[in-house]
Amino acid sequence: MAGAGDWGRGRPVSPRLALQITLYEDRGFQGRHHECSSDHPNLQPYLSRCNSVRVDSGCWMLYELPNYSGLQYFLRRGDYADHQQWMGLSDSVRSCRLIPHASSHRLRIYDPEDYRGQMVEITENCSCLHDRFHLSEIHSFNVLEGSWVLYELLNYRRGGGEGAGRQYLLRPGDYRQYLDWGTTDARVGSLRRAVCGPPWKGSAKIMLGIMWIFLHVSVERGCEAEAKRTASGARMPGPSSTY
Missing domain, CATH: 2.60.20.10 (Crystallins)
Known part of the structure; x- marks a missing residue:
């Protein structure tokens, strides 16, 4: 897996910008989970129930049944440790839909x-x-x-x-x-x-992650440059002396 030092060397670091919602089978973000970054008409193969949700960015609609049917629940960015926090009548979430950002309504x-x-x-x-x-x-x-x-x-x-x-x-x-x-x-x-702001707005964790990557790369490159200068200086012949 690419690390921070691989940025710009043909293996770019890719922060998980696409991940926007994670659904968990158990309360408190425990148990089996499934990640979505777009509409999903049938979550049944991945989850038998849903008792907690973490929305990293955007607005989402959860649906009680597959194919975007049944009871609907509107979720903004945030952590929902229990299905009652989104007023769910049960732990059944069988499909979800990402609500696109719009500049006007x-x-x-x-x-x-x-x-x-x-x-x-x-x-x-x-x-x-x-x-x-x-x-x-x-x-x-x-x-x-x-x-x-x-x-x-x-x-x-x-x-x-x-x-x-x-x-x-x-x-x-x-x-x-x-x-x-x-x-x-x-x-x-x-x-x-259904307004949650543009995808980048309020994504503090993402922005901090990108800042950390660039800071890490800058420090690493500075250290590499300093090491090269030091090695070059060590190879230079010193002044000759006669006796």
């Missing part, structure tokens, strides 16, 4: 299905759709820019009971009826942009 809301009736466009978070737009049900969305998280409850809350306070990922695209985003009714309490 725009979403259109329609009360009736199939984009009929009055349209409202939003670009910022909305903690209570009823207070702001006098809407408690939404039957269609048109997501124009960025990804959004839809919450059934107000103030982006996630319920802890069966069927209470679910959340749903809305990626750019058309949602002509509420079945399109995976729910069984049109109840919507709040909407939030």
Whole structure:
């Protein structure tokens, strides 16, 4: 495996920049684990359960069932030592999806299905759709820019009971009826942009690792140069003397 001293010698050091999420079977980041850096439709071959998660960077959606179905859980960068910390109703996580970074967010809301009736466009978070737009049900969305998280409850809350306070990922695209985003009714309490910042923002461990590598390489090269100068000086003949 390449070490820090191999940088620039044909074997570049590659910090684990791609690793963004690690799922563990047991609580406290113990037991068998699986690492993901992109969407994964079926985690069953790698994990029988999931009781803790470490998100190194980005925003992710965990899904209770394979193929991005079942209950959904929105996770930001951080450590989740127990599945209850992401309000999971069980230790079942069968698929996950990386939410791409977007510089802007725009979403259109329609009360009736199939984009009929009055349209409202939003670009910022909305903690209570009823207070702001006098809407408690939404039957269609048109997501124009960025990804959004839809919450059934107000103030982006996630319920802890069966069927209470679910959340749903809305990626750019058309949602002509509420079945399109995976729910069984049109109840919507709040909407939030899925924002975690660019991949490099806040990645302190990664940045410190890169700084350490370059510092190590600089010191090593300085030592090599000094050693060469010393060896060259030792080989130079001294002044001749006569007796």
